[in-house]
């Protein structure tokens with residue numbers, strides 16, 4: 001038969017188990033390098049690779065080529081605009097380079113399997129409208145494709161995630177180490 005004390009203890013241990021803080025995401029050690037401004041296609045207004053499949057715990061590392069690109073998370077429905085609730089990932093204009101790769105990279109860890117849409121917010125040359133966008137973990141069974149995102153981006157207006165052009169969020173700026 002349960003005493004009051006044993007019931008309380010049982011309840012306390014149950015609460016301890018269920019109210020544990022969310023676990024930190026364990027790194028897989030996998031790094032996906034995406035090059036912003038790759039000249040492989042589209043006169044450099046391009047991310048390469050632009051359609052990446054990544055697992056939770058993988059690192060995404062953006063390397064920046066000339067001239068002055070950014071990465072800003074958006075929704076599928078509103079290309080060239082940051083997430084409306086202010087929660088999105090963005091790099092800031094911290095990676096200007098005139099030749100070769102910028103000395104730093106922008107890096108973050110994949111936290112879920114939701115599609116992650118992003119664009120370059122450089123308005124000098126209309127990068128987003130001209131196709132400088134990409135996706136991580138597109139749902140390949142749905143109709144929300146990168147091709148459709150780019151089509152909608154052609155007539156979208158680019159918005160910045162912050163009034164401070166150097167502000168970044170949701171990732172870290174770390175030295176670009178050669179492989």
Ligand SMILES: [Cu+2]
Nearest residue numbers: 069120122127
């Ligand atoms: Cu750009």
